[in-house]
Amino acid sequence: MRLDALNSTYDKVKVAVLTVFVLPLRIVGLCLCVLFGWVFACIGLYGLSEEDHNRPLRGWRSRMRPLQAANARVAYYLSGWVIRKRGQHSTEVPVMVAAPHSTFGDAIVLFCSGLPSIICRSQTIGMPFFGKLIDYTQPVYVSREDPNSRQNTIREIQRRAHSGGEWPQILLFPEGTCTNRSCLIQFKPGAFYPGAPVQPVVVRYPNRLDTVTWTWEGPGAWKILWLTLTQFVSFCEIEYLPVYVPSDEEKENPRLYAHNVRAKMAEALGVPVTDYTYDDxxxxxxxxxxxxxxxxxxxxxxxxxxxxxxxxxxxxxxxxxxxxxxxxxxxxxxxxxxxxxxxxxxxxxxxxxxxxxxxxxxxxxxxxxxxxxxxxxxxKPCNTEETIRLAFRLFDLGGKGHVTQRDVTKALAHTLSMTEQESARLFQQVQKAHDDYITFEEFRAHAQKKPEYAKIFLTWHGRMTQEKEKSQ
Missing domain, CATH: 1.10.238 (Recoverin; domain 1)
Known part of the structure; x- marks a missing residue:
């Protein structure tokens, strides 16, 4: 039963009653576990230099990993989760790949697998409490601001995968985004570049009411968390599939390797595969x-x-x-x-x-x-000269030959409902010789670094064309 089926009297009464009598207790339990985990992480990372962070944790610091994983599992149990594991987790392979990725609850795999390292954004370091917890796993950090971040991430995965077991296992969700679990979308090849054996892990949520799926079309994270914490029990099933050893052809072709592993996981899940990608x-x-x-x-x-x-x-x-x-x-x-x-x-x-x-x-x-x-x-291709010139003309109210902050604010408010503050931040991002306006050359230089802006430029064009046709 999907979340949108939360319309029976029984489910509504259950959520209401558990919100009053159970939810506060579960939140307290969660907060205590997060606090304990933060303390353990602070102890495990205490005194480490920047150079030490680039080496595997050893000794007593490493032996605290099972304690952290156990603490996280307690947090899930206190939240009403019942976790079932099938198959044999192999600690010998350097990389695990898990799918489908559908919710922040998928972190269960992390805590049931001995706390392997993960791939995460560098901004998570600054998160209160959770930043320290994530840092303790020695993740591979990805920076969106660094144009070389993708290649650096691949190199780091390869380095760790071929370290001879010095580094902890790496856990990746190769789909790269959350889906509704009805199929497996294309896998990103990052986990498969090393050409090393991987262990596929499939995740199932066999619950009558789906309160965990978190996609762009569904309810927000806070609603998902509230509804999950107000169920009597939530089930999660983790199945470790046999280790997949790549052929010579798959080692040479990471995308083929990813495709074949995905086929095995889809077969185990009993779901189809689709050509949709993360970019789609x-x-x-x-x-x-x-x-x-x-x-x-x-x-x-x-x-x-x-x-x-x-x-x-x-x-x-x-x-x-x-x-x-x-x-x-x-x-x-x-x-x-x-x-x-x-x-x-x-x-x-x-x-x-x-x-x-x-x-x-x-x-x-x-x-x-x-x-x-x-x-x-x-x-239309992204950020062609034609597209950039079109966007500049849309911004340049009155054909002045340059764009002011007022032009940007007016255009973005009209077409994308952006606030004046949001428009001002975009205006300030452009490196310009004059504080009060942007020339076409400055606009083009900035737009070429931001290919995602092209879709927005074309959106303006389509909408303004429609508005002109309606006015005529």
Whole structure:
């Protein structure tokens, strides 16, 4: 039963009663465990120099790891979790890969596996209490500000994987983002670059009510935590699959290695695999944040375009003809018309699925202009000279040849509902010779470093075009 099924009287009464009588006790227990864990971590890291941090913990410091893991498991038990383990955990392999990744509760795998090292953002160091706990695991830190961070992370994983057991195991969730566990998306190859054996670990949550799934489309983290803590019991099943030893071909091709390991894990879980990637999910999330129609439709549009053989050289002509169709029909079309315009039979499953993604109210009619906006967002390459010039013109109110902070504030407030403070921070990020305005060369230099801005630029273009058409 999914979380959206929390509409029975029994479930509502249960959550209400446990919120009053059980939740406070569980929160106290959690806080005490976090406090104890923080104290243990402070002791384990006390007196270490910066150089010592780059070497494996030894002696009594290392022997405190099982104590930390046991303390974390107690925290889960006090929170109402019942953890079941299947299979044999091998401590000989340097890397473990776990999937599916669907919730912050997946940290259970970490604490049931002897507290291996993880991959995490460098910003976590500054988190109260939790920063020290994470630092004690000697994670591989990733910095979004460092352009070489990805390569440095891969090199560090390789170094530890081939250290002969000096370093603790590394645990990775190769999907790279949270999903709803209905399938396994593409694995990132980072865990497979060393070419060393890995142990796959699959995670299941066999509960009547799903209170753990945390994705971009579901409830927020605090609601997930509240509903989980107000269940009588929550079950988690961790299964250690047999160690996967790569072939010579897989050692030479990390993506093939990742693909084959994913197939084994999907088979054990009894779920399909999908071509969706972390970047697809990030695109969906960005579309949702910008109030674009049917964010998942953007990905389906991309895949359908590949099937149709539509490329960058033909997309402009296609868009012009599609736009003319949209104007003639006021943008509202049915499935048969949609299929006719695209030249695809209505029996094509992908077409029907795509149409349904845009038919949010299920009345058999979609706004073709919304489909066009989706196409325009994913069809153009990021941060081309044309895109950057277009964005600069959108910012440059009045055609002054430069952009002021007031221009930026007005444009972002109108199109993305950003506050004046948020706009000011973006304006200040650009290195400029003058404090009060940005030239095109300065704007271009900054935009080329920020490829994720391209989608926003194109969003403005699509929305402003629509607004102009409506005003005419």
């Amino acid at each position: 999910c990030r695109l969906m999330s960005k579309a949702r944040a910008n109030n674009l129609p049917c964010e998942t439709g953007l990905v389906e549009v991309t895949k359908l375009m590949h099937q149709l053989g539509i490329n960058m050289s033909t997309i402009e002509a296609e868009m012009e003809s599609f736009a003319e169709i949209a104007r003639k029909t006021d943008g509202l079309i049915r499935l048969t018309e949609f299929a006719a315009y695209l030249g695809i039979p209505t029996s094509e499953p992908g077409l029907v699925e795509l149409f349904n993604l845009y038919d949010s109210d299920r009345d058999g009619v979609i706004d073709f202009r919304e489909y066009l906006l989706g196409v325009s967002l994913i069809s």
